Amino acid sequence: MDMEEVIKSLWIRNDKKILLIVMDGIGGLPVVDGKTELEAAHTPNLDELAFRSVLGFSHPVGRGITPGSGPGHLGIFGYDPLKYEIGRGILEALGVGVDVNDKDVAVRGNFATIKGGKIVDRRAGRIPTEENKKICAYLSEKIKEIDGIEIFIYPGEEHRFVLILRGDGLYDEVEDADPQETGLPPKPARATDPRSELTARIANKFIEKVTELLKDRHPANTVLLRGFARHPHLPSMEELYGLRALGVADYPMYRGLAKLVGMDVPYIEHGLDNEIKLFKEMWGKYDFVYFHLKKTDSYGEDGNFQKKISLIEEFDSKLPEILSVKPDVVAITGDHSTPSLLKAHSWHPVPVLLYSPYIRPDTTTRFTESEAAKGGLGHLCAKEILPLLLANALRLKKFGA
Amino acid sequence: MDMEEVIKSLWIRNDKKILLIVMDGIGGLPVVDGKTELEAAHTPNLDELAFRSVLGFSHPVGRGITPGSGPGHLGIFGYDPLKYEIGRGILEALGVGVDVNDKDVAVRGNFATIKGGKIVDRRAGRIPTEENKKICAYLSEKIKEIDGIEIFIYPGEEHRFVLILRGDGLYDEVEDADPQETGLPPKPARATDPRSELTARIANKFIEKVTELLKDRHPANTVLLRGFARHPHLPSMEELYGLRALGVADYPMYRGLAKLVGMDVPYIEHGLDNEIKLFKEMWGKYDFVYFHLKKTDSYGEDGNFQKKISLIEEFDSKLPEILSVKPDVVAITGDHSTPSLLKAHSWHPVPVLLYSPYIRPDTTTRFTESEAAKGGLGHLCAKEILPLLLANALRLKKFGA
Numbered sequence: 088m089d090m091e092e093v094i095k096s097l098w099i100r101n102d103k104k105i106l107l108i109v110m111d112g113i114g115g116l117p118v119v120d121g122k123t124e125l126e127a128a129h130t131p132n133l134d135e136l137a138f139r140s141v142l143g144f145s146h147p148v149g150r151g152i153t154p155g156s157g158p159g160h161l162g163i164f165g166y167d168p169l170k171y172e173i174g175r176g177i178l179e180a181l182g183v184g185v186d187v188n189d190k191d192v193a194v195r196g197n198f199a200t201i202k203g204g205k206i207v208d209r210r211a212g213r214i215p216t217e218e219n220k221k222i223c224a225y226l227s228e229k230i231k232e233i234d235g236i237e238i239f240i241y242p243g244e245e246h247r248f249v250l251i252l253r254g255d256g257l258y259d260e261v262e263d264a265d266p267q268e269t270g271l272p273p274k275p276a277r278a279t280d281p282r283s284e285l286t287a288r289i290a291n292k293f294i295e296k297v298t299e300l301l302k303d304r305h306p307a308n309t310v311l312l313r314g315f316a317r318h319p320h321l322p323s324m325e326e327l328y329g330l331r332a333l334g335v336a337d338y339p340m341y342r343g344l345a346k347l348v349g350m351d352v353p354y355i356e357h358g359l360d361n362e363i364k365l366f367k368e369m370w371g372k373y374d375f376v377y378f379h380l381k382k383t384d385s386y387g388e389d390g391n392f393q394k395k396i397s398l399i400e401e402f403d404s405k406l407p408e409i410l411s412v413k414p415d416v417v418a419i420t421g422d423h424s425t426p427s428l429l430k431a432h433s434w435h436p437v438p439v440l441l442y443s444p445y446i447r448p449d450t451t452t453r454f455t456e457s458e459a460a461k462g463g464l465g466h467l468c469a470k471e472i473l474p475l476l477l478a479n480a481l482r483l484k485k486f487g488a
Numbered sequence: 489m490d491m492e493e494v495i496k497s498l499w500i501r502n503d504k505k506i507l508l509i510v511m512d513g514i515g516g517l518p519v520v521d522g523k524t525e526l527e528a529a530h531t532p533n534l535d536e537l538a539f540r541s542v543l544g545f546s547h548p549v550g551r552g553i554t555p556g557s558g559p560g561h562l563g564i565f566g567y568d569p570l571k572y573e574i575g576r577g578i579l580e581a582l583g584v585g586v587d588v589n590d591k592d593v594a595v596r597g598n599f600a601t602i603k604g605g606k607i608v609d610r611r612a613g614r615i616p617t618e619e620n621k622k623i624c625a626y627l628s629e630k631i632k633e634i635d636g637i638e639i640f641i642y643p644g645e646e647h648r649f650v651l652i653l654r655g656d657g658l659y660d661e662v663e664d665a666d667p668q669e670t671g672l673p674p675k676p677a678r679a680t681d682p683r684s685e686l687t688a689r690i691a692n693k694f695i696e697k698v699t700e701l702l703k704d705r706h707p708a709n710t711v712l713l714r715g716f717a718r719h720p721h722l723p724s725m726e727e728l729y730g731l732r733a734l735g736v737a738d739y740p741m742y743r744g745l746a747k748l749v750g751m752d753v754p755y756i757e758h759g760l761d762n763e764i765k766l767f768k769e770m771w772g773k774y775d776f777v778y779f780h781l782k783k784t785d786s787y788g789e790d791g792n793f794q795k796k797i798s799l800i801e802e803f804d805s806k807l808p809e810i811l812s813v814k815p816d817v818v819a820i821t822g823d824h825s826t827p828s829l830l831k832a833h834s835w836h837p838v839p840v841l842l843y844s845p846y847i848r849p850d851t852t853t854r855f856t857e858s859e860a861a862k863g864g865l866g867h868l869c870a871k872e873i874l875p876l877l878l879a880n881a882l883r884l885k886k887f888g889a
Contacts, residue, residue: 116848123848148887149491150868151875152498155888168888169489178889428846432886434879435848456848457864466866 091167091327093486094474098329103480105330105375106414107472109163110402111156111341112384114424114437114456115395124387124395124427125438125455130403133454136410136417137440142451143464144436145472147423153434159422160344162469164377165328166321173347174259174316180249181343183241187318192257192286194250195314196240197265198222198307201298207269210246211307222307223248229300236289250293250312258283258317264290265311276312286315323349324375328477335366336379345377359401363408370412375476378409387425388432395427416443416479418472419454439464439472443479492568492728494887495875499730504881506731506776507815508873510564511803512557512742513785513826515838515857516796525788525796525828526839526856531804534855537811537818538841543852544865545837546873548824554835560823561745565778566729566874567722574748575660575717581650582744584642588719593658593687595651596715597641598666599623599708602699608670611647612708623708624649630701634693637686651694651713659684659718665691666712677713687716724750725776729878736767737780746778760802764809771813776877779810788826789833796828817880818843819873820855840865840873844880 088096115123147154147162148169157178158168176193187193198219200208214222223242230238236254243249260280266273276290290312298309324332326349334345334352342352353369355361359380366378380402386395410417420439423432438459449463467475477483489497516524548555548563549570558579559569577594588594599620601609615623624643631639637655644650661681667674677691691713699710725733727750735746735753743753754770756762760781767779781803787796811818821840824833839860850864868876878884 116846121849144866149494149875150872151877151879151884152491152494153879153884153886155886158888169491169494172489173888175889426846433846434876434884457850460848460850460864460866461862466868 090474094165094477094483095327097483097486098477099482099484100329100374101480101482103415103482104370104373105416105476105480106378106418107163107376107476108378108380108409108417108419109160110380110383110399110419110421112387112423112425112432113421114426114433114435115387116426116428116435118392118428123456124392124399126457128396128399128403130399130454132403132406133419134452136406136442137454137458138452139448140440140442140451141446141449141464142454142459142462143439144459144462144466145420145439145469146436146466147469151434153432154423155432156340156422157344159469160341163420163422163472164324164348165470165473166348167470171319171321173319175314176249176259176316177319178340179243179314180241180251182340183243183249184339184342185239185241185249185251186346187251187343188253189318189320190253190255190257192252192259192315192317194252194290194312194316196248196250197311197313198246198248199309199311200306201273201309204272205270206266206273206309206311208306209265209269209311213245214307216242216244218307219243219245219248222301222304226297226300230293230296233289233292233296238293246307252286252289257286259286259315261287261290261315263313264294265313273309276315290315319347321347325349328473329482330375331373332375332377333369333373334377334379335362336377336381337362338379338381341379341381350377359405363405366409367412383421384425387427388430390427390430392427416476417441418476420472436466439467441475441479445479491875495566495878495884496728498884498887499878500883500885501730501775502881502883504816504883505771505774506817506877506881507779507819508564508777508877509779509781509810509818509820510561511781511784511800511820511822513788513824513833514822515825515827515834515836516788517827517829517836519793519829524857525793525800527854527858529797529800529804531800531855533804533807534820535853537807537843538855538859539853540849541841541843541852542847542850542865543842543855543860543863544840545860545863545867546821546840546870547837547867548870552835554833555824556833557741557823558745560870561742563870564821564823564873565725565749566871567749568871572720572722574720576715577650577660577717578720579741580644580715581642581652582748583741584644584650585740585744586640586642586650586652587747588652588744589654590719590721591654591656591658593653593660593716593718595653595691595713595717597649597651598712598714599647599649600710600712601707602674602710605673606671607667607674607710607712609707610666610670610712614646615708617643617645619708620644620646620649623702623705627698627701631694631697634690634697637690639694647708653687653690658687660687660716662688662691662716664714665695666714674710677716691716720748722748726750729874730883731776732774733776733778734770734774735778735780736763737778737782738763739780739782742780742782751778760806764806767810768813784822785826788828789831791828791831793828816844817877819877821873837867840868842876842880846880
């Protein structure tokens with residue numbers, strides 16, 4: 088029995104409610120006066136909660152491993168990120184806000200330039216996003232299906248788009264249709280497993296049709312296709328944990344990730360206030376809420392130490408309103424660290440705070456990296472957090488007699 | 489995907505350099521004034537480094553497991569010691585400084601006494617090492633090959649020797665040719681798998697030839713053979729981590745272990761000064777250096793608390809010279825604990841210190857067991873150290889998107 092099977096065999100339902108707040112990329116490194124973003128921020132409400140809570144460090148995937156958003160979120164949703172993989176095409180689709188269905192294969196596309204039978208620019212001169220949108224609208228109008236497989240085309244930023252193939256019998260063992268270098272002829276999609284030959288054939292017909300339709304549209308006169316990925320078919324949180332789960336997220340990637348594990352994820356416009364409004368409206372209907380705060384990661388990636396601090400302080404000021412729904416169990420953590428110092432996701436463990444009536448409080452008085460290092464939870468894997476939340480909600484039976 | 493595959497899929501090359509210092513058996517237990525060897529030693533340079541570093545505890549194999557040098561080192565080289573095994577014969581061969589080749593089977597030998605068809609002394613009265621050397625030289629002269637398999641014989645201490653069989657088709661599923669008790673007839677080598685029958689046959693012919701050649705050499709007039717072991721064929725550190733690795737070690741066992749994972753390991757005479765000289769000469773040519781200090785373990789095994797302290801202090805005095813090469817990432821740890829109190833390897837976790845520009849400093853101010861217990865790294869498995877070193881050298885890409 089692995090831990091996932093154990094948890095699945097132990098959960099029960101009750102009326103206890105769990106709130107999991109994910110401050111994206113929250114973990115930092117010291118920049119000013121030896122302080123991280125969390126340490127430098129003024130956070131009276133988080134401090135007060137930390138005082139009543141137990142803290143520790145969450146390792147998203149493993150020591151030294153820097154996770155992308157996919158594995159980072161799978162871990163905090165309780166899914167082993169080494170067991171479940173979310174393909175590149177699927178993540179790209181989630182990122183542009185496309186709903187991915189069970190039978191879909193999602194593909195990352197680039198508009199590119201072909202001349203004299205050779206790819207001369209893999210990004211078509213990074214065409215403006217507006218131009219991209221027009222081309223995608225035109226292609227969507229012209230190509231609705233190929234050999235019975237439905238075709239959907241969604242614009243991304245600049246030269247990027249997402250292609251969704253929808254129909255029976257589609258698999259994703261298909262090599263990239265991308266020569267990777269300029270000066271080479273186009274490379275057709277090639278199945279590496281016989282069951283994926285349909286996908287490769289449709290992809291190649293798609294490239295052919297597009298290249299014909301765009302032949303006078305220099306520089307975006309062909310496409311490259313990469314990262315063929317099927318819907319990952321994850322078991323739902325309802326199935327694994329008995330939780331009716333709500334996702335509160337204002338960015339498409341995270342709404343998409345939450346949908347992949349079976350959460351209801353209503354659409355909202357960007358902004359913490361919109362998230363709080365939705366959260367307060369819907370809280371009563373769910374056992375579990377995932378509440379996502381995106382911009383801590385964005386400011387970390389920008390290397391903007393001060394803005395990351397300001398956002399933490401803004402969130403802190405609204406924490407009492409969030410907690411006014413009186414959750415039985417609260418956890419605050421991140422899907423990974425994004426230190427402003429590194430301007431990127433990093434491998435550093437992420438502070439995790441756990442509050443319930445049944446924790447053993449520790450000596451921690453702030454939600455910071457240095458306090459987490461002293462916390463009573465010690466170091467844990469991200470995927471261990473969810474079982475701990477269930478336990479604190481008294482939603483897990485005894486294991487064995 | 490397991491963690492080894494993950495790391496292998498993520499490494500990149502850059503110009504960052506990593507230094508891993510292994511103080512053999514460094515972990516201790518309190519003996520005088522409640523202090524361990526590291527706590528009692530005066531170590532201003534280690535203290536200063538610890539202040540700038542993050543500390544934790546490394547568990548070589550698992551809680552409660554006392555590792556031998558083989559598993560202890562595999563762990564700190566990043567290899568799961570439960571997945572990779574180094575057979576007894578191979579370790580014995582490395583210990584006497586024999587280069588083990590890809591196709592070799594290595595065997596531990598005892599000179600023994602046979603009388604009236606029965607083994608009457610399994611150690612031939614522990615003959616002097618000098619006598620052993622003479623016998624090995626004589627046998628090496630007389631037996632150079634058996635049925636096309638090359639034979640190499642190397643003396644060890646007292647009655648011990650190492651036998652290397654070299655040639656095609658040798659496997660190591662062979663039971664010990666050793667009755668284990670005196671008063672019993674010799675036990676022939678027996679293959680437990682058909683593919684190892686060649687090895688068993690050669691071994692038995694070897695025993696027969698030796699017994700004939702030594703028949704007038706009482707007490708060393710026959711041999712027992714144990715621990716048949718093939719070259720373990722470990723993937724190299726270059727393959728797993730993209731590291732051109734140098735081993736700096738003045739004892740044969742550790743040079744051998746480093747060679748097994750593909751390090752270059754130039755021969756040097758015993759002594760820390762010789763190690764430092766080699767290290768400084770070769771540092772520029774490698775991505776990763778393993779620097780081994782043997783005697784902390786030896787004094788621990790002798791139960792010599794004071795000498796272990798003195799050696800720690802000597803090492804401390806030379807640390808600035810070692811660090812003068814300015815490594816980007818430094819780790820100091822041990823392959824296991826060897827408390828003077830126990831006069832043996834032990835199961836206690838080993839302090840580990842990590843320095844890089846990207847660590848979160850903790851409150852630790854000394855490289856000691858009591859400080860390690862408070863360190864920001866917490867408790868980790870030895871095999872997790874290497875991925876952490878790669879991450880701190882910015883040599884690992886992001887996992888997933």
